[in-house]
Amino acid sequence: GESVGLHLPTLSVQEGDNSIINCAYSNSASDYFIWYKQESGKGPQFIIDIRSNMDKRQGQRVTVLLNKTVKHLSLQIAATQPGDSAVYFCAVGGTSYGKLTFGQGTILTVHP
Amino acid sequence: KAGVTQTPRYLIKTRGQQVTLSCSPISGHRSVSWYQQTPGQGLQFLFEYFSETQRNKGNFPGRFSGRQFSNSRSEMNVSTLELGDSALYLCASSSHGQGSTEAFFGQGTRLTVV
Secondary structure, rough: OOEEEOOEEEEEEEEOEEEEEEEEOOOOOOEEEEEEEEEOOOOOOEEEEEEEOOOOEEEEEEEEEOOOOOOEEEEEEEOOHHHHOOOEEEEOOOHHHHHOEEEEEEEEEEEE | OOOOOEEEEEEEOOOOOOOEEEEEOOOOOOOEEEEEEEOOOEEOOOOOEEEOOEEEEEEOOEEEEEEEEEOOOOEEOOOOOHHHEEEEEEEEEOOOOOOOOEEEOOOOOEEEOO
8 A cells, every 4th residue: 555654753953954754655646645734733834735747846944855666755945943953744735636645744853 | 825724622521422623724715624633643544535525534433533624624523432532633625636646734632531
């Protein structure tokens, strides 16, 4: 069955550093991929998405890279700030109506 | 543009009772998906509705049901509550099927079953 995994459950960085959060997926038919940020007591917040026909997409301070050959995607956060501290999820979609399959989440802690 | 609104934010119910949760999607979005989030299982897909039709369903027992109204608002119902149903229930609004891959979540309803 479809599964999505994360390589690291926690990531600690210093303010100003760049952060990289990784995610592996299993279904090669996956059509799109979304990164979410979830803060305590809140719902997941959409960060950025990428379709399977792309390998890179940039947003404000974030970049998502997609490697379909090895079924891997990553979220890069530039100049990480304390406000970036949260749990980050990758989600995979497109193989089943309206269904996103989520990874376990990576806890990002940014130290001032 | 208003975001996804879920009500209520918090609920405490007793085992055996039933509960109804509500989700109002972003205006213009016709797809609403529901998820259960627990510390042990993470985010798990419950079901998806599009234009009042359930198009997809996850691996949850029949006690979990939902519906969508003509204005795209959706409700989910859990009957005969069990302790293990305690979780954060999230709904996601999207324009999937309308060309977009973005999906936006509400703040969730925290259900506690005692």
